[in-house]
Amino acid sequence: GEALRRVFDAGTIKREEVFVTGKLTATHQRPERVPEGCAQTLSDLKLDYLDLYLIHTPMHLTPDFNFEKANELGAIPDPQNPSFAETWGAMEKLVEAGYCRNIGLSNFNIKQMDEVLRVAKIRPACLQVESHPHLPNLELLEYCKREDIAFVAYSPLTSPGKRPGQASILENELVREIAERHNASPAQILIRYQIDKGNGVIVKSVTPSRITENLAVTDFSLSPGEVSQLSAISDSLPSGYEKRCCKWDRFHNHPRYPFED
Secondary structure, three states: OHHHHHHHHHOOOOHHHOOOEEEEOHHHOOOOOHHHHHHHHHHHHOOOOEOEEEEOOOOOOOOOOOHHHHHHHOOOOOOOOOOHHHHHHHHHHHHHOOOEOOEEEEOOOHHHHHHHHHHOOOOOOEEEEEOEOOEOOHHHHHHHHHOOOEEEEEOOOOOOOOOOOOOOHHHOHHHHHHHHHOOOOHHHHHHHHHHOOOOEEOOOOOOHHHHHHHHOOOOOOOOHHHHHHHHHHHHHOOOOOOOOOOOOHHHOOOOOOOOOO
């Protein structure tokens, strides 16, 4: 928040030139707690509005849930069991009040998105989910295209070393072959893979040189054949291979757990 305030106050960057996304946590899905969650994010970031506000997960948790003990406790669902209709209705009120320009979803599956769309007065602007060649999420992508919902990929490079036994997609032979063909890095190929499918893409890094490299993907594109080849990598993985990096195993006991694939 302090960093944003400094650059805005200095006039280095205008507020309207920065797209800021926030997320409603699982502990704030009761409709009366949705405004509290948004207000806290705005206070932390020292902003008057968010460009996009997402329901972080379809799973609700009790308001006093201790995330530091999540591995020990597993999911403790909110006993009030707020419905998607209640939570989404409260999100829509944030747009009407001017606190958010757009609202959307994250980590929802198709069935759960259908439930939201049935009651939505303001349709979700986007769905943010994990996507990369190990987990291209093509069925979910086609669903979003049909419903005119932007598909935004997180963990596009996977998370090497995060889960035992998972191979790094950055070391994949096909990815490296395509990278050599385009005189690009494997990471740039994986970012471009999302762009050439029409997706938004979020890449996380704290290394300045990698941040610069990740942005340098506008001077080339992948052919449709290369995109199809990359999507097919998931079909060649051995049976039982864990394709998902962010599986939230500790919450598998939640009745709204979205990742049953």
